[in-house]
Each structure stands twice: as structure tokens, then as C-alpha cells.
Amino acid sequence: MRTDRCYVSIIPLIASVGIQDLPALRINGEQSRYALIEAARNGHGEIVQRLLDTIEIDNEIAETTLLAACSHGDEQLLISLINRLGSLNAFTLPPFLLNRASWLGQQQLAKLLIDRDVARTANEHTFLRQTPLHHAARHGHTEIAELVLARDPSLVSTLAKGEWSPLKFAAMYGHPALVRLLLAHGADKDPRTANVGTPLANACVGGLHAAARVLLDAGVDPNLAEPTTGQTPLVVAAGYKRERCVRLLLDHGADVQVDSPHGTALYRAVINKHADVCRLLLNRGASANCSGDQGPALGVTVRNKDMEVVKLLVEHGADVNGLIDDGAHTILYRAILTKGSLEIIRYLLDNGAEINSIRSGKRLLWRAIFGDDAEIVPLLIKKGADVNFTISDGWTPLHASYENAVMTKILLEAGASVDRLRNGNGESALFLASWYNQPDVVQILLGHNAQVDLRCRTPDDAEFTALYCATVNGHAKVARILLEAGADVNYHDKSASVLHAAAMHGEEILRTLLEFRPDIAVRTPSGKTALHYYSLPLACAKILVHSGLHIELTESAGYTPLCFAVRCDNLEVARFLLAKGASVAVSTKDHGSPLHLACSYGSLQGVKMLVAAGADIHRSHPDAGTPVYAACTRPVPSQESWEQYDSCTRDVLEYLLHGCEEKPDVNQPGGKLGFALSAACAFCSVATIDALLDAGARVDVHDAFGRHPVHLAAHANVENFERMCRADTDLSCLDKSRRNVLHAAVQSGNVALVERVLEVTDGLLNAADCHGWTPLHYAARGCHPILFQDQATWSKEIIKVLLDQGADLWVTSHGFEQEWLPLELARYHGAPQEVLDLLTPAEKTGKSPKQWSNEKQQWMKVFKITAYCDCCLFKCEDFDLCYKCNRLAAILHPGHQFEESGPEFEVEKSSSSDHDTSDGESDGEDESDEDEDEEDQKHENS
Template sequence: MDCLSRAIQKSASKEICLLLLDTGVEIEDERQEQYLSDAVKQGNTELAQVFLDYGVNINAQEYSGEPPLYLAAKESTLSMVKFLVERGGDVNVRTNVKGLTPLYGAALQSRPDIVEYLLGKGADVTITSRLRNWSPLEGAYDYPAVMAHLVTKAWPPPDYHRVAEFGDTQCTALFLSATFGKTECVRLLLKHGNPDIEFTPSSDIEKEKADTRGYTALAVACLYSHTEIVRLLLENGANVKHRVPVSSWTPLHIVRNSDTLAVLLEYGADIEAKDVDGWTSLFHAVVSGNVSIVRRLVNAGANLETTDIGGYTVLIEGVFHAVEQYREEMCRYLVSRGALVNDTSTDRLGSSVHKCCRLGGIDEVELIFKLGGDAGLWHGMQGTLLEAACKSINKNNFAVVKYLVEQKGIDINGPGSYFRCAMGEAFRSGDESLIRYLLGKGGIFNTTDGNGQPAWFNICYRKDDALEIFDKLLADYGAVDPLASLGDKDRMSRTILHCAAQSGHLGLVERLVDLDPNLIDCRDLDGWSAIHWAAQMACIEGLEEEDYPQKWQEKTEVIKFLARKGCPGLAERVPDGKGGTWNVLEIAGYQGAPDAVVASIRDLMEENQVQVESPKAGSKNAGRWSCDGCHTRIRSAFLRCDDDSCYKNFGVCFKCASYKNKVHDSKHVFVVHEEVSDSHSCVEQMGN
């Protein structure tokens, strides 16, 4: 640093600097602008005049690329700004790299007196920065005194619709002011300009890491509880029903403050608006533990029984997901205001108590009983609370099962749902400990499911361990003489061998035939033998679509085994449920068996001198339904129960259509339902 620079930075007087110059110190060409800038930063107008007199360019930029007037506006005095302007300084001069003007520098540093002066001298508020496209208007988003001058004294006026960059997203002056709670700035922008009140950024404005993509100024003001700003925006026409893309939230879903909520309701916010998950604002408030908002929403008439896309009410979501500190208080309040605990008519998932037993852990179940849950509830789709707890979605929650049996006294052998009973659910998807426990507490292994099937037949519809569970039932579980029950039949006269063959469990089929060879000759009411049922494809618990080709290979081995054991039916045609008949090969073809499997069955039939023709192929893809009478995957039209208590969720295939009153409530009316388009339709016959 040369001696002249030291003198300037030490606030030397004009006289000292002149003395240095008079004694031969030269102004270095490459440092001329720096000398002037240093004088400007010191606010020393006399010294600045010295360098101007020596020919330094008043608009030249020092090494950092910032001209003197920009430096003065940003960090020096008003008198220095006036000094430079009066001597020809360009009020719209720009910094070298970012392109910032003196007006921008003054606005960003909240210097209203300098902003006012520069505007009076023609400073242009519309000039933007090169890097982020900001103008002084965005720079002043949190400085109301500066904003007041920009919106009232600038000419040309600001562009209130302009969009600037903010990190990796965009912003407007109004959106920034609303985000950071600058009420007066919002007021000024709305009063004097025409800002885009519905502007939304494409990604986050990182304040507290909140995701504000798709938020309007109103939504973001609700998020941060800027109540006065919310009112200002609504007074000026902000859309109170704006939907945030993806989540479909409205401002009412976002609000966190009861006073802000009151303003939204005053301006017509839809209290029942649902987001993409089917949640109203009440759901959000309950889960977040915001007691004051919950109370205000309920007092405003929020529906306590509306359900989300999963079919769950706000009480259920509160039991499962509310902040633990407020969970019980919140749920008790909802119940006190009319939320239903024991109503079984709401949907196919049953009462709130059923849902807790099926989906929850012991904490949720204990809470719902504290709230008045009735242990004696029964529901057509869910059965008893114990059956709900034994369903596969909750099969490993042993604590709930024990609580219901030992603390609430629920009968293990109580009435089943339209589908199964508690023992049936345990056999179908429960683990070994659950089955052992229920049998040890008096569960009857062959009690009847709701569709008339002995509970233990459900072992056949397990994915992997059917034989293991069956053997343990015989040897270890303490069931009363299951061997004597091998001849049990369901209401369509199917035996456990029919079900095992249908599911393709070769090991279980072999074990059953070994234990009771007479099962081989058993037929159902339509004369179907086990070999016919082996050509049907069962809906198996936990089996994914990609697993079925392998399952067909296993079923082929079952058919071959049954044929070797003399099972009747390979050469027989049996009723197809539609007025016609078909054989094993045709059943498998219709059921979508892979070509290789169909070929194997054809070869087997030809080996046994059975005349065969190519079967009419069915759909290779099953629909979403399975028959609730026989558990076969449905591939065409079927009969669906139309009774309200079944919620359009009970159906039977063409094979079981004639026996619908045996496997279901005879008072219920069935209608034809088209699952998939198929030329092998049974609509007319099934409708009779």
C-alpha cells in the first residue's frame, strides 16, 4: 500500500493529501479509481474533490468492480451521494459483475433517505441485476420505509409482476414479503401496485426448510401465521380455495394459528375441502396436535365422520397418528363432540374399534377402549374385534389378540364375518404362535367360517408353510382329534383335499391322501373331484402376480399325483356353472394356465386315453376379485352382493353362483358384475 492510500484510509485531511501530491507523490494510473473509492467510503467529500480535480473518472470502477456512487449509496453518507450526483455521477451506473445500481445498493441496505434522493434524480427502479434478475423492489421486500419510496416515487414505476430468482426457484416482491411477515411491505405493494397475488414458486423458498412449492402468497402467509398479511391478501382478492399442486392442500390445510384460521373462514374457506389423501383441515390439525385449531374447526361445523381415501375418520387418524403428547386429549375431545366409536355402519372396515384392532398396536387398542369402545361389536365385513385383530395386516400383533381374549373376554369361537372367523383368519395368515395361543384358549379348529367353510381349511390358502402348519396342528397344537375331521365338508361339499389341490400344495395333498385315501373319491355338489379343483387357481395369501407361473407348475404336479392315485375326473366333464360342461384341460385353459402347463395336462390326459381338444383360452390376467365362496381367482363376470352391509365387496364366481345362498346371507340380493371382457361370459346364466 502506498503512502497516499494509507493517508486516505487514516482519514487524512485534504491538506495532507495535497501536500503529498505537491511533494512528488504521483497518482498511479492503476489506482486512480481506488483513491476516489476510498475517499467515498470515508465520506470525505473534500478529498473526493481532490481526486476528481486530478482527473479521476467519477463513474470508473475500483478493483472490485463497484463505482463510487454505488459505494456511496450502499455504505457512505447522503451528503456524499449528493456530492457525486451533483458532479456528474450516473445515478444508474452498474457494478461490473452483478450489474447492481446505486438504487439497488441503497434499497438492499435499507437506506430510505438515499433511495428517495436517487429516485428524485431519475434512478430507474426497473433495472435488474445480471445474476439473479433482482430489482430494487425485491431488494426492499423487508424494508417498508424503502418500499414506500419505491412504490410512490419511482418513474417509471416498478414492474410488480416481475419474477426474480431465489436460489433454485423464483420469487416476487409480494411473495417474499408475505413469506417473511413484512406486513407493511405487503400493504404498500397491494395499495400502490398490481402484484401477481396468485404467483407460486416452482420449488422451496428455504425458510425453516418448509416445502413451499406451489404455495401462493396467501398459503405461505398461512404457513407462518402472518394473520394480518392473510387478511390483507384476502381483502385484495386472493383465492382462499387455491390448491397446491401434488398435495392438493388449500390454505386451510396449511394454517397453524387459530386467529389465521378465523380469517380464512371469514372469507369463505371450504372447511370440508379434501387433499390428495382425503384429509380435511381437521385431520391435519388433529394429527399435528393443534388443539386450538381443532376446537375452532369443530365449533365451525367440521364433519367428524368424513373419511380419507383409506376409509378412516379423523378419530382413527388421531388415535394412530396424533402427536403423542396430545393424543388422548385430542381424541377425548372429538368423542365428546360426537365422533363415533362403536358405529359399525360407516364403511367396510367396520367401527373405529375394529380399525384399531386390525391396524393398531396395543397402545391404540387400549386407547379406543378408554374412549368407550364396545368389546361385543360385530361387523359383516370384519366380524368380531378378535377376527379383525387376526387378519393378515396385523397378524404379528400378538399383544392385541391376548388383550382382547384375556382382558376383554371376546369369544374365540364367536360369529365370523361374511368371509371367515377368527380361527379361519389365524389359519390363513397367522403365525404359529397365534394359532397355538387361540387353540390353547379354547379355539375350535373346525369351527365354521362365515362362508360355511371349516376354519382349518384356510391352511390351504397359505403361501409357503401349509404342510408345516397342518402337521403341527396334528401333532402339537392340542386340537381335538383333527384326524377324525378329515372328512369335514364346506357348504358346497368340498373337502380339505379339494382346497389343497386348488392351492397347489403338493406336499399337503400327499399328506392328506396318505392320512385318508377315501378323500380321493370325494366330490362336491357339482360332481367336481380334487383333480378338477386342481385346475382352478386359488387366491393365495401373500402370493404376488409374478409368483403364479411357478404355482401353475406346482399344480401340474398335483394333477399328475392325483391321477396316479386314481382320483376320478380326468376323463370326466363336469358342470361349468353356466349350463355347459368342461374337463380339466378346459378349466385350466380358462383359468389362464401357461401354455406349457396346458400342454402337460393334455399329455397326461392323452396318456390316460382321454380324448382332448384344444381348450378355449381364458384371460391370462385375473382381475382384482377372488370368489368369496371358493377363493378362486375371478376372470370374467361374477355375482356381487348388492346389500349395503357388504359395501359391494362380496362376490361369487360362476361355479359358486348357484350356491350363493349357502355361502352368504340368503336375504342379500346379488347383481351381475363385469370384471373383465371375456367371450366365455356367464352373465346371462349367472343372472338367473
């Protein structure tokens, strides 16, 4: 036996392998002592005796030698060592010797040690605190147990670690003689400890019926449950398939019906598929309708696909219509859910299982169909399953078969209604099979006279036919089957036609459709033809044009197919349309020509292509402006970073300014903001502004509202404002409403921008516009940066900056039939309480003749709206002018009549007529109009 110890000398190694004829073994030294230990470890008795005769050893070496000899297990060598070493002065034989002898069954050694009065008790250093009696009981050494008990009878009650008694060891390892001996010496036959089972249960776990019989004959209670699991010995024996123990326990009066947290004995036998044990328990009176944590016993054995036990339970009265899954389903449902259970299903049905059970939602047939079992479904139908039942969302078995031709055929031949619509969203089986590309199912349904043009209503209230479903998903084979069956090739719903759907989904489906001669010029309600799609494939565009579809047809917004292609950068289609003669001179209602669109959406290659095709770079549109203007006002896609956006804008602008043979006039008016420089100040970077200034853009121009480029820069960011300051612009300029750059900066919500404007200007802090509004009034109304479509926000920091600089809290403005303090304006627009606190004067009188009135400070919150005022850039409803600027309509936008729209105040949710908001009104706001389409936002439209 190899040692795990390392030696510097070879002598211990020589001794360990039994080489005797070496002079080194006769030397009295440290290495010889180690040689003694290794010789004892490997059972070399002659070398041990020779070394004992040669060397001197102390108590430590003696104990180590005995321990090494124990590991080998040579009884005679140990006896010899004990006799030799026991005479050492003050040496006590260690307790592990007796434990080892008891473990190995070395009776002679054990008797010697007991006679020498070696300690028999255990302590914290003993293995699992087990005594020699524990070891003898575990390994069946009856004679040694008798020797130990004869010397110390109290050991029969000593508990080892884990509260194991010697009797539990004897029972668990099946030693009936030892069980009898321990009982005779007074061992507790029914101990109930917290950590381990009773001796009888321990015997039953291993099926040790002989030991169990001794315990039962001694009067052990067969119905005593284990404290840890709550299981009786019968439940334990049944769960471990210990049939002889089960029979023994029953013969000694074990209660067959006793339950436990894990079920009865029969339930445990069912779970573990022990048919013989189940039969024995049932014959002794166990209830076949027992249940446990996994449901009824019959449901468990059905899941186990244990036909023998199923029959046993049913024959003994098990309820074949019992419920599982907290009452949601029947046992028959469980059988259908379990693949490979055809015979069990047949047996349950033959023995009274209800096939259309209402409790299981009449879903048995539906479940079998999804299980794709072509044997079970006919069986269920033959036994009376309803082929037209519906579940909660309107699905019938035929709907459930939309991907399975075999099931579809079986159901239709059994009388399933071929055109039944789902309750929830109205799909038919043909609709589903067409949508999910199941040509075989479609053929079968049509062969059973399914209505080919039956309209099915979807959740969004659209009506589709099966052909539309196949087409919109690009299923050419299904579409051909439907068309050959007479499907309406010209069907269209509220949004598109079959032809439109085909054009978007590839060449194959489109060619298939065109074989059946649809109306090539069919339009949607908004006037779109099949060519009017952003991502139209080139192959489909060619097929449509070559089939005779006119390329200059416009939809309701004035877009031609070329406009659509350019807007989404579909340059392949755009190039093809241009080659076919598409006009570059057309104009949409709101976004200008194709060139405007290309510039606005940042398509540099599109711009180059259109210019090469003769597009006019000087053309101005009332809303879209010039192409240069359009390049500066393009929307920011959500997936595009600001750096990408700005780089793309500058590339397009660079080409327009320097890449064209003709040079555009950067001071040509057009667009909502009037001039390209104004648009760049509002939406672009300093680099774009530089490019326009370098190209000769003037800083003193103004739009229809009198706004100069610096007004827009002051509304944008610090960088753009700084750039306009360096361009020698007039910082004191006013628009037609007499607003200055500080008014504009306040509305940006950018406190750094406000601070910078205050630094470089003088006299603007309390300057009023034509209605008496100071910058503080604008801050009180809320901020709306023009680049983003958010709700109004209030900047406490801007208000604090204005107040710190001396803004007047008492200055009044003119509003609807009244005058406004900043506080009143903030409350009117629903500002948060912390803003109202800032605007509330500490003293209730001021320079203004207007006196404070608590009654006047109680306001209802104004109704919220979500579009821009074209004049002051504040959000308002879909008008050009907000309630404030509308008073100047005749000046700002002459020749047009305006209408009031929308309630002034939000509707209170409570029934109270008291609108006191002195404690801070509700922050709830109507945001129902916030989800407007991007192209309807006011900074892109007129």
C-alpha cells in the first residue's frame, strides 16, 4: 500500500516492499523508525519484528505504527504489535483500534482490546462519532457486538452523528441476528428522530424483509410514520417496489389507506410503475381513486403509459372521468397529450370515458390534431367526438389542422364545416392554410367546396381573401391553386389589392398573378398603383411597366412612382423609371419634386442621378423650398446618429453648391422658414452653416414671419448661435411679432444658450413682443425645441437664470380678453408646482398696477395639443398659428381665414365643478394626438 508521505531516504521504501536482507534495516535511526511504519502499513510482519528488535521507539511512533497496521488489516500483526507495544512506558492503546476491529470483524483482536480496556465510547474525533457497536451492527459482526455489549451495555442507546442508533444500522443493512441481539439488550424499537427514519422504514427501503420481520415480531408499530417525510413503512416499501416487505407489513396490520405528504402506498407504487405491488395493495383494499401531488393515480399511470396498471386501477373502480391539472382537463385528455397511448385511449373510451367532456373545454379532438396522430383522431371521431366544436377563441378542429393535410381530410370526411370562421378574427381554414403556405391543405379544402373568395376579417378590421393572404406572403404555389379554382384576381380591400401585394413580394408571385389578367392599373383608396411602393423590387417594377402600367400616375399626395423610389433611396427602380421616361419635373403637394425628396432624405446618389436627368436645381416649392433648402430640412431617422445625419446633409449640400454645372442661388426664397440659411440654423451643424455662408448666403434675410436666421440659430443650440454672431448679424433684430433672439433662446429649453444670449446682448431681458410677452412669459409657457416632437417641458434653470438677471415677475402680457402674469400663464399651460413656486412673487404687490388675487390664481389646465405653430414654433393643433400668434394672422399670413378648434381646457376627470388648483393641479395630459406620422410634423409640412 503506497503511502502519501515523502521520505529523503530509500530505507522506508525498501521496507514497504518487503525486502528483508539489507543491513540498513539494523541501524537504529530515524529512517529505520519510518521503515517500521511502512512495513506495518504493508503487512510485512517479519520486517516489523526485526525492526522492533533493533530500534528504540517512542509513544508517537508506536501509535503511528499501529495506525499504519490498521490500514492493512492484518489481525495477527496488530495483535503482535499490541502485545509488544503495550509494555511501553505510559503508552495507552488508541480507541481507533477497537473501531477498526469492529469494522473488519476481527473478533480475536476485538477481545484482546476489550480485555485491555480500550476506550469503547466515541468523541468528536471519532469517525461520524460512531462507537464499535455501530460498526459491528453495520457490518453484521454479531460476535463482536456481543463482546462490546457484554463490557458496556449502555452503548445500545448511543447515537452517532445524524442520530443513527446501532439498531438502525443493523436494520438498514439487513442483519436480523444483530437486530434481535440489540432488541434483547433494550434498544428502542420505535425511535422517532428528526434526521433519519425508523429502523423498520430503513429495513423496508432496502427490501430487507428478514430484519423487518424481526422488528415486527418484536412489536414495532407498522403504521408509525417517519418524522422527516411523514411516510409509513408501507408507503416506503411500496415506493421502492419491495413486494415482500409490503406483504409482510400488510400481514402485520399495516393500514393500506394511510396517506402521507407524498400519497398513499398505492400512489407511490403507481408513480414508480410497480404493477405487482399495485395489484397486492388493491387486493388488500387500497382505493383506486387515490391522489397525490401529481394528480389522480389513474392520470399518473396514463402519463407513464403503463397499460397494466391502468387496467388494474380501472378494474378496481378508478374514475375514468377524473380530473387533472387542478380540474382543467380529464384523464382522457392526458392520454391524448401523451404520444404512443392509442391502446390506453381505446381502453378508457371502452370503459366509459366521456369524449366531449365540457370540463376539458371539448378540446380532446383539437389536442389530438395538434399531436399529429392519424390513429387517435379517427378513433375519437368514431367514438362520437364533435368535429365542429369551438374553443374560447373560435378555433374548430379544422382550423387546428391548417398545417396537416391528413387531419384536414379526416375531419372533412367526418363532416367538419369547411367555411366556419373563427369567432375572434374571422379566419377560415382556407385563409389559414393560404397564409401559412400549405398547398396540400388548400387543395383538400377546395376539393370539399371551400368558398375560394370568402372574406375573412382580421383584428385590424381589414377583410382578406385566401388569395390575398397567399399573395401578401409570396406563396406563389398556393396563389396558383386558388386562381385556378376561380379566386378573384382583382380583389382589393380598404388598403390594397392582390396586385399591390404581389408587387411587393417578388417576381414569381407577380408573374403568377399576371397570368390571370388582373386590372394592371388598379389603385388603392389613396390612389396608389402597384408601382407606388417604397421598397418595390426592381424585377417587379419592370414586369409592371412592361405589362402596361403607366409610370406617371400620381396618388393623392401627388407622388409618382419615381417620387416613391427616390424618397426611400430605391435607386435601381428610380434609374429604371428614368430610363422609361419618368418626369423629373413633377411636384408633390407638400414635398416638392423628386429632387427635393432626394435632397430632403439625404440620397446623394439619387440627387446626382436626378440632376443628370435634368432636374432643376433652382426650382422652389412653397413648402419644400429649393433643393438646397430641402437638404437642410431633412428628417432625422430614428436609427441614424446625429453624426451620420450631418455628414449626409453636408455631402448633398456640397454636391449642390459645387458639383453641379449650374450654381444654385443660396439666397433664393422658399420653404416655411424662408431661406436655406434659416433652415440650416434651425436643423443643421455649424459646418453646414459655414458652407452656405461661404457660398454667399445673406444673414439679413427674413421669412414670412419676419424671422432672421439668427432667430432660428438662437432656437437651436449654442454653436449655431455663436456662428451667426461671428457673421456680424444684427442681434437686436425683431420678427413681425417683435420677438428678439432671447425670446427664441428661451423656447429652446437650453439654459447654456440662454446664458450665452444674455452675455452678448443688452436690454433684451424684459423686452416685450407685440403682445407684451417678455422672455419670462415664454419660459412660463414651456419649451419646445423644434428638432424634437416632445410635449412641452419647463426649464427651472432657465427661469432661475432670467429671475437672477432681474426678469420682472409683475409684467403683464395681453391674452384672450385678459392680461397675464408669468405665473398665470404657467398655470394655464399646466406647469409643475416647482415652476409655479418660482414664478410666485414673494410680495403680493409689485411695480405693476395689477394687484394679486387668490381667486385669479386658480386656473383649469389648458387642453394639450401636439403640432407646431409656424410662427413662434410652439406646439398647437394642426393650425399654422397658435392661440397667441393667431391674433396677428392678418399680418403674418394675409388672405387666409382661420378657424378655432379644440377645447380650451382639459376635461376634468372628477364630477366636481370646483377647479381649485392652488394645491397643484393634476399632471395628467391628453396625449392622444402625439403619434402623428413623421411626414405630418410641422417642421416638414407647410
